[in-house]
Amino acid sequence: MMDNTEKPDAGDERRQEVPRRNALVERRESTALAHPTEWRSHVEEDDDDTIDLRAIWDTIVKRKWTVITFFAIVMVSVLTATFLMTPIYRASLTLQIERQEAKVLDYQGVTPNEMQGDTKDFYETQYELLRSRSLAQRVIDQLNLGDHPVFAGANPSLLASIKGLFVGEEEEAEAVEGDAEQIRKLKLTKAFLANLTIEPVRNSRLVKIHFDSPDPVLASRIVNAISEAFINVNLERRMDASSFAKVFLEERLQQLKVKLGETEKELVAFAREEQIVRGGEQEASVDTQVMQEFTTALAKAQQERIRAEAMYQQLESGSVEGIPQVLENKVIQEFKGHKAKLETEYQENLKIYKPGYPKMIQLQSQIDEMQAKIAEELAHVRSGISSAYQAARAQEAMLQAKMDESKRTVLGVQDRSIQYNILKREVDTNRQLYDGLLQRYKEVGVAGGVGVNNVSVVDKAEVPLQPFKPKTLLNALIAALLGLFGGIGLALLFEHLDDTIKDGESMERLLGLPVLGMVPLIKRASDSARELVLEQLDDSRSGFSEAYRSLRTAMQFSTQDGIPKVLMVTSASMGEGKSTTALALAINLSQMGLKVLLVDADLRKASMHRKLGIPNTAGLTNYLAGDSRPVDVTQPTPYDKLFVITSGPLPPNPAELLGSAKMVALLDVAKDRFDCVIVDGPPVLGLADAPLLGSITDATVVVVEAGGTRKDFLAGALKRLRSTRTHVIGGVLTKIASRSGAQGYYYNSYYQYGGEAEGSRSAA
Numbered sequence: 001m002m003d004n005t006e007k008p009d010a011g012d013e014r015r016q017e018v019p020r021r022n023a024l025v026e027r028r029e030s031t032a033l034a035h036p037t038e039w040r041s042h043v044e045e046d047d048d049d050t051i052d053l054r055a056i057w058d059t060i061v062k063r064k065w066t067v068i069t070f071f072a073i074v075m076v077s078v079l080t081a082t083f084l085m086t087p088i089y090r091a092s093l094t095l096q097i098e099r100q101e102a103k104v105l106d107y108q109g110v111t112p113n114e115m116q117g118d119t120k121d122f123y124e125t126q127y128e129l130l131r132s133r134s135l136a137q138r139v140i141d142q143l144n145l146g147d148h149p150v151f152a153g154a155n156p157s158l159l160a161s162i163k164g165l166f167v168g169e170e171e172e173a174e175a176v177e178g179d180a181e182q183i184r185k186l187k188l189t190k191a192f193l194a195n196l197t198i199e200p201v202r203n204s205r206l207v208k209i210h211f212d213s214p215d216p217v218l219a220s221r222i223v224n225a226i227s228e229a230f231i232n233v234n235l236e237r238r239m240d241a242s243s244f245a246k247v248f249l250e251e252r253l254q255q256l257k258v259k260l261g262e263t264e265k266e267l268v269a270f271a272r273e274e275q276i277v278r279g280g281e282q283e284a285s286v287d288t289q290v291m292q293e294f295t296t297a298l299a300k301a302q303q304e305r306i307r308a309e310a311m312y313q314q315l316e317s318g319s320v321e322g323i324p325q326v327l328e329n330k331v332i333q334e335f336k337g338h339k340a341k342l343e344t345e346y347q348e349n350l351k352i353y354k355p356g357y358p359k360m361i362q363l364q365s366q367i368d369e370m371q372a373k374i375a376e377e378l379a380h381v382r383s384g385i386s387s388a389y390q391a392a393r394a395q396e397a398m399l400q401a402k403m404d405e406s407k408r409t410v411l412g413v414q415d416r417s418i419q420y421n422i423l424k425r426e427v428d429t430n431r432q433l434y435d436g437l438l439q440r441y442k443e444v445g446v447a448g449g450v451g452v453n454n455v456s457v458v459d460k461a462e463v464p465l466q467p468f469k470p471k472t473l474l475n476a477l478i479a480a481l482l483g484l485f486g487g488i489g490l491a492l493l494f495e496h497l498d499d500t501i502k503d504g505e506s507m508e509r510l511l512g513l514p515v516l517g518m519v520p521l522i523k524r525a526s527d528s529a530r531e532l533v534l535e536q537l538d539d540s541r542s543g544f545s546e547a548y549r550s551l552r553t554a555m556q557f558s559t560q561d562g563i564p565k566v567l568m569v570t571s572a573s574m575g576e577g578k579s580t581t582a583l584a585l586a587i588n589l590s591q592m593g594l595k596v597l598l599v600d601a602d603l604r605k606a607s608m609h610r611k612l613g614i615p616n617t618a619g620l621t622n623y624l625a626g627d628s629r630p631v632d633v634t635q636p637t638p639y640d641k642l643f644v645i646t647s648g649p650l651p652p653n654p655a656e657l658l659g660s661a662k663m664v665a666l667l668d669v670a671k672d673r674f675d676c677v678i679v680d681g682p683p684v685l686g687l688a689d690a691p692l693l694g695s696i697t698d699a700t701v702v703v704v705e706a707g708g709t710r711k712d713f714l715a716g717a718l719k720r721l722r723s724t725r726t727h728v729i730g731g732v733l734t735k736i737a738s739r740s741g742a743q744g745y746y747y748n749s750y751y752q753y754g755g756e757a758e759g760s761r762s763a764a
Contacts, residue, residue, distance in 0.1 A: 517551030619648025694726030
């Protein structure tokens with residue numbers, strides 16, 4: 001059969017067209033010869049720089065059932081828990097807290113002035129007082145909550161219990177040491193505070209008090225009771241402070257009153273003993289007053305003496321005519337006037353009479369008499385000035401002596417008044433303290449009777465009509481978001497953990513393996529794998545058949561000489577579709593008019609005879625291990641120009657047979673008699689068969705299962721093949737799901753153009 005068949009003209013025409021496409025072939029070969037490490041580093045850089053949103057969407061679509069399942073679990077769990085929860089009602093009340101109460105009386109209170117403190121500190125203090133255990137226990141006792149069914153168990157909520165593990169250990173330890181009643185009160189208080197919420201209103205003096213309870217009426221009663229108790233506690237605190245201050249002031253006043261009386265008695269006794277006389281609280285002593293009077297009199301005497309001394313010195317220095325006493329003396333001035341008249345008359349008569357004339361002598365005698373009287377009066381004035389000067393000196397001396405004596409007396413009194421002043425200061429201090437405390441006592445007594453408060457209720461708590469929690473809509477929304485994003489995250493995690501080859505792009509970029517073809521999944525139309533493959537290949541409109549026709553076309557440009565003469569089809573591991581690919585490729589090449597020989601070289605798990613429905617009594621092992629000729633083991637197939645050599649009986653030493661010289665000779669003979677020889681090789685990993693066959697074939701195609709072949713497995717397989725100088729020209733991606741991301745869209749849009757969408761399973 002091999003000897004009588006000629007090569008078809010179609011093959012010659014194909015080979016004549018190949019040289020015109022050398023550029024495409026060289027590009028594919030250069031890609032295949034690149035080193036995998038270079039591809040990995042290049043891809044890692046690209047992945048670090050970009051985020052492939054389409055890839056994320058494809059992952060979500062691919063693992064939609066993971067997302068849907070997780071979403072459903074979360075939604076059902078949350079909604080079930082929501083509907084099983086006991087409805088909790090929240091009652092709310094609004095308080096207004098002023099920093100300082102209204103000033104009914106203009107008296108300062110006995111409590112610290114809160115206006116001097118920090119606003120934040122003041123309000124934080126008020127909030128903590130609202131959360132205090134003492135206020136809670138007061139409300140519990142007032143409403144008798146210990147007997148109420150809600151608080152009968154006094155079991156705190158789960159959140160409060162968890163919180164108590166971290167912050168309530170010391171309190172629990174103290175309670176254990178007490179009696180059972182104390183423990184019950186502590187648990188009741190914790191349960192009460194766990195449901196109490198204090199919510200300050202920002203940028204205001206308002207604070208909201210919330211209480212959660214399964215009983216709405218009880219919740220409103222408790223909130224109103226909390227506000228009343230807080231206001232009463234605030235008033236009691238102020239009243240207690242006023243009462244304490246009043247009692248304290250009474251005791252202190254009594255003590256100061258006794259002490260003031262004692263010090264006053266000591267002061268009076270000391271003044272009597274030392275003969276110290278004081279005019280009053282603000283007046284000086286008698287001796288001091290006398291000294292002050294002598295000082296004033298001495299100053300006046302000194303002024304008089306200075307004035308008299310000035311006149312006396314003027315009198316001694318020259319004429320007394322110009323002194324004031326002379327000028328102001330009327331007698332002297334009259335004498336001088338009468339003398340002037342006589343002198344005038346004398347001068348006028350001198351014109352008539354001689355000086356010796358009796359009338360002239362008489363006038364001269366009168367003039368001399370006036371002059372004598374004037375001299376006598378001047379002597380009297382001089383004597384008066386001298387006497388006045390001497391009297392002023394004597395008076396000054398006497399006053400100076402008295403002044404010195406009074407000063408000595410005052411100094412002596414001051415020496416004796418040191419202890420007096422000490423006693424007097426003590427008396428004054430005690431009197432001031434007594435007066436101040438008495439005034440404060442009266443103010444506290446008046447202010448203590450006025451009930452002022454800085455806390456008021458703005459809105460009382462009403463009975464809530466709708467439960468506060470659980471909030472079904474909010475919980476459903478949160479569950480939907482958590483379920484959706486959690487499911488997406490889980491899907492992305494599974495996809496990240498899945499290190500299989502999923503599409504041709506990843507295979508080409510990560511491993512440098514050119515993609516020659518991509519084969520979709522096909523639905524199982526029958527129970528037989530043989531019927532499945534043949535049905536799909538015979539249907540020219542099926543995506544499966546079109547994919548292998550596309551692979552056949554790619555093979556024509558895989559090398560410079562077109563389709564390799566001897567082509568091995570292998571895979572990294574079993575079950576990836578290598579035998580189906582080898583058979584489909586052989587059928588498509590034969591349909592082109594090429595004379596094709598299909599060799600089943602998988603001597604460990606042969607399947608080609610079952611796919612073609614022919615006997616396997618004689619095959620490749622009969623030729624390699626026996627005396628059979630190639631023509632004896634070659635069988636025809638239902639397809640024209642397609643011949644097959646089945647595996648034959650499975651041998652114990654496949655690697656030795658496949659690596660023998662007879663295998664090389666068989667391939668050399670097949671090259672000469674057939675246009676193309678396709679070898680269905682065994683898987684690469686774990687076996688030595690495939691690398692041996694790869695070293696004696698012209699080219700090798702690696703079949704990769706989409707979503708089934710791990711990247712490290714494929715990389716290891718390629719490494720083993722290249723270690724034996726196997727010429728790997730590309731890969732075929734099989735079993736691509738119709739909805740598997742971009743590749744599925746490609747097959748739905750292109751391969752199924754005009755045909756029906758294929759199913760979800762493929763034969764191996």
